[in-house]
Every structure is written in structure tokens, then in C-alpha cells.
Amino acid sequence: MASRNSKTNAPMSKADMLANYRTMKTIREFEWRMIKEFEAGNIPGFIHSYDGQEAIATGVCSHLLDTDFIGSTHRGHGHCIAKGCAVPDMMKEIMARSTGLCNGKGGSMHIADFSKGMLGANAIVGGAPPLCVGAALTAKSKNTGGVSVSFTGDGASNQGTVFESMNLAVVLQLPAIFVYENNGYGEATSAAYAVGSKDIASRAAAFGMPAVKVDGADFFAVYAVAREAVERGRKGGGPTAIEASITRFGGHFVGDPQLYRADGEVETYRQELNCLKNFIDRVCAEKWLTLKALKSIDSEIQILLDNSVAGALSAPHPKPEELYENVYRSY
Amino acid sequence: MASRNSKTNAPMSKADMLANYRTMKTIREFEWRMIKEFEAGNIPGFIHSYDGQEAIATGVCSHLLDTDFIGSTHRGHGHCIAKGCAVPDMMKEIMARSTGLCNGKGGSMHIADFSKGMLGANAIVGGAPPLCVGAALTAKSKNTGGVSVSFTGDGASNQGTVFESMNLAVVLQLPAIFVYENNGYGEATSAAYAVGSKDIASRAAAFGMPAVKVDGADFFAVYAVAREAVERGRKGGGPTAIEASITRFGGHFVGDPQLYRADGEVETYRQELNCLKNFIDRVCAEKWLTLKALKSIDSEIQILLDNSVAGALSAPHPKPEELYENVYRSY
Amino acid sequence: MSIKTIREVIGETLSAEMRRDSDVLLMGEDVAGGAGCSGEDDAFGGAFGFYKGMVGEFGRGRVIDTPISESAFIGAAGGAAATGMRPVVDLMFVDFVGVCFDQIFNQMAKFRYMFGGKSDTPVVILAMVGAGLRAGAQHSQMLHPMLTAIPGLKVVMPSNAYDTKGLLTTAIRDNDPVVFLQHKLLFESSCEVPDEDYEIPFGQAAFTRQGNDVTIVALSSMVHKANAVADKLATQGIAADVIDPRTTSPLDEEAILESVEMSGRLVIVDEANERCSMAADISSLVADRGFSSLRAGIKKVTAPHTPVPFAPLLEDLYIPDEADIEAAVMSVLKP
Amino acid sequence: MSIKTIREVIGETLSAEMRRDSDVLLMGEDVAGGAGCSGEDDAFGGAFGFYKGMVGEFGRGRVIDTPISESAFIGAAGGAAATGMRPVVDLMFVDFVGVCFDQIFNQMAKFRYMFGGKSDTPVVILAMVGAGLRAGAQHSQMLHPMLTAIPGLKVVMPSNAYDTKGLLTTAIRDNDPVVFLQHKLLFESSCEVPDEDYEIPFGQAAFTRQGNDVTIVALSSMVHKANAVADKLATQGIAADVIDPRTTSPLDEEAILESVEMSGRLVIVDEANERCSMAADISSLVADRGFSSLRAGIKKVTAPHTPVPFAPLLEDLYIPDEADIEAAVMSVLKP
Numbered sequence A, B: 001m002a003s004r005n006s007k008t009n010a011p012m013s014k015a016d017m018l019a020n021y022r023t024m025k026t027i028r029e030f031e032w033r034m035i036k037e038f039e040a041g042n043i044p045g046f047i048h049s050y051d052g053q054e055a056i057a058t059g060v061c062s063h064l065l066d067t068d069f070i071g072s073t074h075r076g077h078g079h080c081i082a083k084g085c086a087v088p089d090m091m092k093e094i095m096a097r098s099t100g101l102c103n104g105k106g107g108s109m110h111i112a113d114f115s116k117g118m119l120g121a122n123a124i125v126g127g128a129p130p131l132c133v134g135a136a137l138t139a140k141s142k143n144t145g146g147v148s149v150s151f152t153g154d155g156a157s158n159q160g161t162v163f164e165s166m167n168l169a170v171v172l173q174l175p176a177i178f179v180y181e182n183n184g185y186g187e188a189t190s191a192a193y194a195v196g197s198k199d200i201a202s203r204a205a206a207f208g209m210p211a212v213k214v215d216g217a218d219f220f221a222v223y224a225v226a227r228e229a230v231e232r233g234r235k236g237g238g239p240t241a242i243e244a245s246i247t248r249f250g251g252h253f254v255g256d257p258q259l260y261r262a263d264g265e266v267e268t269y270r271q272e273l274n275c276l277k278n279f280i281d282r283v284c285a286e287k288w289l290t291l292k293a294l295k296s297i298d299s300e301i302q303i304l305l306d307n308s309v310a311g312a313l314s315a316p317h318p319k320p321e322e323l324y325e326n327v328y329r330s331y
Numbered sequence C, D: 001m002s003i004k005t006i007r008e009v010i011g012e013t014l015s016a017e018m019r020r021d022s023d024v025l026l027m028g029e030d031v032a033g034g035a036g037c038s039g040e041d042d043a044f045g046g047a048f049g050f051y052k053g054m055v056g057e058f059g060r061g062r063v064i065d066t067p068i069s070e071s072a073f074i075g076a077a078g079g080a081a082a083t084g085m086r087p088v089v090d091l092m093f094v095d096f097v098g099v100c101f102d103q104i105f106n107q108m109a110k111f112r113y114m115f116g117g118k119s120d121t122p123v124v125i126l127a128m129v130g131a132g133l134r135a136g137a138q139h140s141q142m143l144h145p146m147l148t149a150i151p152g153l154k155v156v157m158p159s160n161a162y163d164t165k166g167l168l169t170t171a172i173r174d175n176d177p178v179v180f181l182q183h184k185l186l187f188e189s190s191c192e193v194p195d196e197d198y199e200i201p202f203g204q205a206a207f208t209r210q211g212n213d214v215t216i217v218a219l220s221s222m223v224h225k226a227n228a229v230a231d232k233l234a235t236q237g238i239a240a241d242v243i244d245p246r247t248t249s250p251l252d253e254e255a256i257l258e259s260v261e262m263s264g265r266l267v268i269v270d271e272a273n274e275r276c277s278m279a280a281d282i283s284s285l286v287a288d289r290g291f292s293s294l295r296a297g298i299k300k301v302t303a304p305h306t307p308v309p310f311a312p313l314l315e316d317l318y319i320p321d322e323a324d325i326e327a328a329v330m331s332v333l334k335p
């Protein structure tokens, strides 16, 4: 679907492109706001920022419907937003309010929205891939044409549960997609050290499925490889692995002084691997979108976030009796 | 060290070759005797026969010293014998006697002999590789020049613990050797089904270590690849994986009717993949050894087994108070 | 109505539920057997053959052989349950819980709570428990105490074929994760079992013997030993209540408390190791809420604080037996 | 002698033992931090920085950063221990036990027994326990009951800096596998700690308050709450023994039984979930062997049968507090 003035064919409609921009930008602004609210003491516990990895969640989830599934990590806000979770309800959850997505019981590390196919952030490294394989089994069993995507970090890629899940998905030829977000670090340990093979994609390929590497700072590249994987899954072609390289813009958690990184490292990468900057440069250069259109989205996002924070701060806290609720459906 | 009349150079001394024959034949005869004793009701619980896989344990352990370590599986008798455990004490253990290798507390599935570096059969599939990585860490930490070998089945190769262990061994560059005994089946499931990649060695290679395939029915081939792996480990060259293909001669456990195998399958393989037959054919054709020398070993083995069974049957049962002993060193 | 063994009842009940509800599926290592093999397709039907014939009826899409990757397939059962299926997943020996425990206790058991009640996870984990097969320390455990301790899990331990059918039916239709523990020594145990389906509610104990002199609570295979002791004592004029809780989570606290209110004396028989066991759990319940009726200290009859030994002679000592139970009962009768 | 926090004491004790014995090593995720990175080498020193400086002193050969592969590295610690090293391995949050449980409960804990006493496995597993950090259901648990239930493991739960040093020293020198559980809310807790090394024997409870009217047994961070309640009650003329078992396996049964013999009244405070808890375990001990001295039912003060909720308001309700303890004590005083 080529738009009239573009230098090359746009890979999606203008509306989709704007929607994807909105998603990426919402994630980035959400995470920045998170840091502010965390520092202001409005967020209990600890949080992990997805800042910088927006193109990955967005490029993948852009192909998914509410009936498709994703499983996430401790760094889950971006996946939530990309999968369509309502930002105001996320904000309430992360601020531990009774009307949050999980009634304040989950918080940042366990936020979920089953109505959107978002099967939860997961505070256990490597916790989600088995579940996602199960969701893929549901899709296959019920013949829905759906797919199930697990997002996994470079550090998590060394967890046994993750390896087992890949093998199981291959054996049962399930529509599962293993997205590895290689942001260079698991806490304060480099991926170059912890991944013995130094290469997540080819290790995944050796499990018997197509596996590709992609630049995680390039939304369009992620979008393209994800499309292929999703199509393969929908058509019964079995699982796919995608390794998206990126860097972590922030610390492991908000507050991490990142002593293990070289001076200036983060600043350099923030410039070079900035998916939003890359996106804007590209869409403007290609004349697919105008800066003006993007700016107007930006201001809508600010309003959304302001309203979400205000709404969350005034939302009710859980009532004491809620402590005992929802352990079981019935007991 | 070439012997005078051989067609090609023998890969080891005549004494070593005889010793290896003795080991393989002892394993085979031991396992056959096991079946007899099991059927006679002299062995409690259940047992898994190593019958047919002798060349693998023998070809590998032939390079090991008592100060090297091995970790085994539920199918552990062959590994024990190859690592030098005393057959009479094994027999007592498997017959649950107080003077057995583990005082009758372990049995077939947990038989061990730390004095020989044999760290135990393991009734948990995938249980041993992490331990073996730890033993390799000991060797590296203490700079002993020792290596640590884990034996793992094709079925077990899909266990998360095994994948994690390979990665850890690569990351820490430990003298660990991962021997995969691909006997075609995990219980009643074929390796072709359960190993998604259909190839254990290349999956292991993708973890970042040298990995080779070898014919598990060819003692000399196993011996050669194991030598290289052991030398690499001793010299600080890090881990190696070896996939040895073979078939299971018997059922998963003694008593398994093996309905999942085609009619005649086992019989064919017993001929084609018979490591003992192959060994004898080769050493005689090459004139490395004489049939007479082998036969005399055979009769020694019969005596050993007769004595072992008799000794075990008359050995004392544990005393009641032993139930409470050795839970802790001190409590 | 006909006499059936537990062995027979399990496959029948599973098959009936799979016929009834197309969302139910069975998965695990060799639940069919023969995958990728050149011989028979339905070669194993589970480690003890309980599921024989099911793959023929339901196909490999619903009777799914898995690789030996418990974290992946138990976790997948949880994930499938959370997204619309009702999987029954066979862990084989409960001892294998160690290689997939996270998926059970941190994932499926906590979903509903962590997600604010917005998810259901109707999954049943089948596992064999107990000593007696001379299978050694890693294949003979009773791990219901640690499973019972986990909020979000339900734990079922039937002692006979009738209860097995009713409780398994309930488990499959239940919307929470259920661990269904079958004692290896009970597979040939038989009794009258109705042909039609029926549910036994969780949290409802059965009184397998009735009497006012002493209360014996026994779990799983211990129920039969407790019954035997009660029968023997009856001939001596001592009347015992024998209570089989049938599910440890939820636990029928009222049944136990009511019985002790009459008897004033309690013995709990649990094949698990003694520390932090169900025996301790039930004892502490009564030591709190039933204290005023207690006329003697509460005795636990459990396995000792040792792994399960291989040698038959030691294993038989390890497992609580009738003499142990009788001695405990006599000691609470004459404190 | 100087005032030190638990935070300080842990690294110091580990370093002292590593100086003393070259077989001791420390391994786990980011116990040094910075492996393969271009910045500082000693960047983390463990998740909470306790081990800062150690990699500088001992090198990467003895302070070993591992991949996030708990089964492999906890299992490797067990394997290294069984072959001559004395590893201390950091699991970080005890909640992660689910991804490596087999290596703990079926492997290292059972080696000695299964192998007929012919192996030693001197390994210490360090892990953080407890709620209060608003970290949610998967990072806030107290899993000592299921660990205590495992024959072959020892379980240590210190409540102050002095005990932390002495018990950690004992743990590292011990020849059995030890799980060493540190409560997250106690890291800043401080007291006088001798500079020289010393061992505190396992299985020896501490009486942190003394009195004959009631016995309060409390574990880990609950000890401080129990002390506060005891102090408050003292002003009302009620004198309580407060017993800190310090290790749950082995457990100092005699200390508890002797105290209850005097007081006749027992309250047990345990942050773990209520079912099959240490509270239940200790209650059942006394309901059996201490029954004749009991003058009231035994009260357990525990977390409810729910996962740990994220919302601070709910989490604070979840954790047993002083009011809960006081209410339990009052109820056993006036039964």
C-alpha cells in the first residue's frame, strides 16, 4: 500500500504507522513518567524500565489481535502497552489501586490483562515461555489461527525453562514465537559473558526452528521479521525465534547506578540505538508521515499520562477484605 | 604403540585393549545376570539395563582416573563398572545389602562410589549434569587436571537442567564432558519425536562447545573422540559434547514388553549394533588380540559374577537402626 | 455399579470427561507412548498403563506425548488452562516436582490472586506418591505437605476407587489448579463404583469408621491401615472414628474438630516425613480450636526425618504401619 | 566488639571464612557483577551489595558470577561440595527455589543417605525471605517450612547480626547442606558483634525475653515483634519467654518444651503461610510431648492462606504484626 509521495513503498498503512508511533512513544513517555512517579514515592516496590526497547514490543505486537497471547518479563510495561492494555488501568495497578488491572494485587512485576491476551509480566526469570507454549497449544487445539509470543531477555535466555519451551514448541509444532530482547545485560552481567554461545538466535535455531536476528532499534526491521513469524504461526508453520539486539537505556531497575557500564556508554547508545529517533528520521525522510502528525500524537500522550497519573492517585486503595479474595475461584 | 602383526596401528596397548574388553564384557554379562536375578526375585524395585551400550561407558571411562568424575543416569550399572566400581559391592547394593556400595540405601537407581569418582546413578532424568559441572568446577578450582563426565540419554537431553549445565560449563570454561547416549528412546517415545532438532550434537554445539557424533557401537570410535575431549578438558580447553548413537537392546526397564518397537527391530539391531561383536571382529581381523585371550577373560567374568551373586545373596541385610543413620553428618 | 480398581477408574474417568468436554486434554511423558516409533502407537498409556486406549479414541491432538521437559509441559498445561483449555497433565512420580516446581507454585497457583481474580486456571496435575515399591529416595516421596502449604493450589489424595472417580471428576471440572495424588500401593484397591459420573466436593472428609473413643485421621493409603487398626480395636471394645480428609486443601476442619469433641483423643497418620507435615497441620488445628475437648496429647504417626531407603527391610520400617498406629492410639487412650 | 548491621556482617563473615579456607567459594548471579562488562568489575556485589569488595580480594575464580541458570549453578554448588569444595551459593530470593528445587531436595539433601554415608556435601545456600518490600507474590515468600520438611537439609533463620555471624560461620564449616535464610527487613538491624570469629551451634534456641506466664516462639523478623509485645506485656505484669529457635532444622525442641512446662501457654509466630508451617510443626510438638503442661490451646500467628499481595495496605495486613501477636497472647492467657 504505497502512499503517494514516498521514496519507497511504506510497509503499512499510514494509520497503522501512526498507531505504531503512538505505541512506541506512549511506552517511552510512560516509562519516563514512571521514574518521576517512583522518585516521588507514588509507586511501591521496584520497577524496571522498558525505555529504549519500544520498537521490539511494538513491532511484534503490531501484528497481534486480542485473541493472540503474549507473556512478558519483569520489564513488562512496554509489552502491556503494545498489547493494548489501557494505560490508566496500568497506572492504577502499578500504583497499587483497587481498580487497577489486577486490583492492586499484582503491581509492576505481575501486571496482566487476559482480556487483551496479555498473560502477565513475570517476576520469575524464564517464567513465561512455558505458559506461552501452553497458550500456543490452546490456539492450536481450538484452531483459532492465533499465535503466542514470549518475550525473554538475554539473561533469561539461559534459563532451563526457556530451552525446554523451545523444544516443546518444535516437537508439537505450535504457533509460538520466542522473542529474545538482547539488551546486553542481565542485571550487571553482560550477555557476552552469560550466553556461552554469544549468539541467542543460532542457539535457538539449533532447537529446530527458523531463527533470525534483527536490529531492535529499527522498528521497521522488527515489524518485518515479526510479520513473517506471525504468518508462519497462523498458517500452522510452527514456532520461530527472533533475537532483537538493543541496549538498556536505564539501569536494571530504576535506581541502579550502573557502575558496570563504561563512562558515556549509555549516552552513546541513547543516540545510536534510539528507535524513536530512527523511526521519526525514517518516516520523515521517506515522507510517509509528517512531523506535525507525530507532534499531535505526542501531545495526546501527555494528556493521557497526566490523566492516568491523576486518576491513579485518586483511585481507591484495596479494602482490607480483598486480602483474602481471589485465592481460588471457589474453596 | 603398534603391535607387531597388526594390519593397522593399534590405538592402545594390548593390556589396555584387554582391559577394555573385560570392562565391556563384564557390563554385558552383569546386565544379563541382573535380568536373571531380577526374575528370580533377588532384586527389589526395578532395574534398567545398559545391555548394548557398553562401548560408550567403556570408551569414555577408559581415559579416566579415579580422581576424574562421572555422573550417571537411572541406567547406571555400565557407568559404574566402567569407572571401576567393584562388581561384588555393586551386586550387594543392588540386592539391598548392608555391605553394598551404599549400604543398601541407594539401590540400582542411586548406586555411587565416590572413592572411584562415580557420583551416582540418578533417578531424576537430567539430575546429574549440574552436579558434574560442579565436579568440573572442583577440578578447575583445585587445578587437578581432572575432568568430569555426565552421561545423559536422548530423552534426558531435553531437560532444562541439561541445557543450563552446558551453558554454565561453556561460560566458566570447565573441564566438563557431556556424553549423550542416544539409544533412540526415552521410555516409549522416540528420540526422533522428542528431540525437536533431531540432532543432539549440533544442538550442543550451538551452546558454544565442540560437539561430535560417534557410532556408539564402535568402541574404537568412542575411545578416539573421548580421548580428544578428555585431553581438551585436562589442558583447560573447556567442555565438549559427544553424541553416541546406539539402540536400546532391551526394554526401558526390565520387563517392558516394548510394544512401540517394530517386530524384529531389536533383533536386527542386536546384530548390527553389537559393540562386543564389532570389537571382537575388529581386534581379531587386525590381529591385535586373539580369541583365546578374550575367552579366558570371559571365564574370569563368569566366575566374578557367580561369586558376586553368591556373596551378595549371603551378605547381611541392613539393621533396623540403619534407617536413621546418615541423614546428616551431624545433627 | 460394579467393582473396580483405582487403576481402572482413572482412565475411565478421564475418558468420560474428555468425551463430555472437548477442552479437556491429557498430556505428559508417554501418556500414549510410541510417538515417533515404528511399533504400536498406544504402547504405554502412561507409566502404569492407566490411559491405554485413550489415544485411539481421542487422537494425538488430545492425548499428547511430551518430551522429558517437565517445566515446559507442566507450565504449558498451566498456560493452556489460563487461555481456555482444561488440561490434565501427568507428572508421573510426584518426586519430579522439583524440576518444574516454579511453574506450579509461582505460576499457576498464583495467577488468579496476582491478576486480581481475572483469570481461571483449570488444570489438574496427576502424580503418584508414596513408598513401598523399593524405588528409592527419589521415587517414593509423599510431598502433599509442601503442596498443601501453597495458597492457590488444591490438593486431593483419594484412598479408594469410589473417591478416586468422584474426586477426579470434580478436579477436572474445577476452575482452580488441582494436584491429584495417587498412592502407588492403592492401584489394585477396589470397591463398588457407580457407572454414571458423580462429583465428590472438595473439603468433605469421609468417616470410614465411626466411634467415640478416639479419632484417627489418616491420609491416602494410611486410611486402610487406620481402618484395620480400628477394626482390631473394636473387638477390644474401643470405638474409633477414622477420618479420611480426602482433600488436604481445602481441609474439612469441622469434621475433625467435631470428632475430637466427642472423643477427646486424636492420632494423625501421615506417610509424609514428620516435619511440617499434614499430621502437624491437623494437630495444630486441634491444639488450637479443639483444645478444650482434648483429654490427651495429640500423636502423629509419620515417616521419620529420613529420605526413603532402598532396602525393603528399611523401607518397611520407614512406612508407618498398623503397629505404629495402634501404639499411638493406645498411648492417647491411657495418657 | 562493635555495633554492626546484618548487611555488614554477611560479607565480613564470608570473607573471613574464605581467607581461612581456600576451599570456600562464593557463586551466584552478580555476586561480583560486571562480568564481561566494560565498566567496574565489582559492580553489584550481590543483589543488595553485601559482597562488595570480595571479588577484588579473592578474584573471579572464587567469587563466581553465573548465568541465570539456578538449576545448573545450585546443582553445581552441590556437585562441587560433594567433590571437595565448600561452596556458598547465593539464590538471591528464596522464591527462585522453584527453578532449581530438584537439585536441592532430591540431589544434595539426599546424597549422604542414598550413598550410605559415603559422601559429604558442605554447601551453604543463601537466600532472602519475607514480605514487606512491596515486591509482590513471587519475591516475598517465606519458604522455610517446605525446606525444613526435607530430611538432609539444615535450615537457618537468624534474627540479628550477632546470630548471623555465628550461624553463618557454623554453616560454612558444617558438612551438610545448609539453607541460610535472611529476612529482607532485617538487613539494617544491628547489635554488638565480636570481631573475632565464633560459631553458634545449630539446634540451640535463644531466649530473647524471659518469663513464666506465656511462651512465644517466633522466627526470623518475627522475633523483634514478639520482643516488642513481650516488653509491652511486661509493663502490665505479664512475663513472657520469647524463644528464637534460630534454626528450624535441627530444632531445639527441648527449649520450647521446657518453657511451656513453666508457662503452660504457647503462641507461635511465623510469617509463613499457615498450612503445614513451622507454627504448625512446633504446635504439634507441644500438643504431643508438652500436652500435660498446657493450660490453654496453642495459638499460631501466621500469614493467611493467600499469596503475598502487592498493594502495601494489603501486604501490611498479610504480615503478622504486634497486634496479632498480642491478641493471641491475651487469648491463651484467658482461655
Ligand SMILES: Cc1ncc(C[n+]2csc(CCOP(=O)(O)OP(=O)(O)O)c2C)c(N)n1
Pocket (backbone or CB within 6 Å): A073, A074, A075, A123, A124, A125, A126, A152, A153, A154, A155, A156, A157, A183, A185, A186, A187, A248, A252, D029, D068, D070, D092, D096, D099
Ligand atoms: C528465576 C529468577 N532468577 C533470578 C531473578 C533475578 N533477576 C531479575 S531480572 C534479572 C536479570 C534478567 O536479565 P534479562 O533476562 O537480560 O532481562 P532484562 O532485565 O535485561 O530485561 C535477574 C537475574 C529472578 N527474578 N528470577
Ligand SMILES: Cc1ncc(C[n+]2csc(CCOP(=O)(O)OP(=O)(O)O)c2C)c(N)n1
Pocket (backbone or CB within 6 Å): B073, B074, B075, B123, B124, B125, B126, B152, B153, B154, B155, B156, B157, B183, B185, B186, B187, B248, B252, C029, C068, C070, C092, C096, C099
Ligand atoms: C525428571 C524425571 N522425569 C521423568 C522421569 C521418568 N523417566 C525415567 S527414565 C525416562 C526415560 C529416559 O530416557 P533417556 O534419557 O533417553 O534414557 P534411557 O532410558 O534411554 O537410557 C523417564 C521419562 C524421571 N525419572 N525423572
Ligand SMILES: [Mg+2]
Pocket (backbone or CB within 6 Å): A153, A154, A155, A181, A182, A183, A184, A185, A186, A187
Ligand atoms: Mg537483558
Ligand SMILES: [Mg+2]
Pocket (backbone or CB within 6 Å): B153, B154, B155, B181, B182, B183, B184, B185, B186, B187
Ligand atoms: Mg534413551
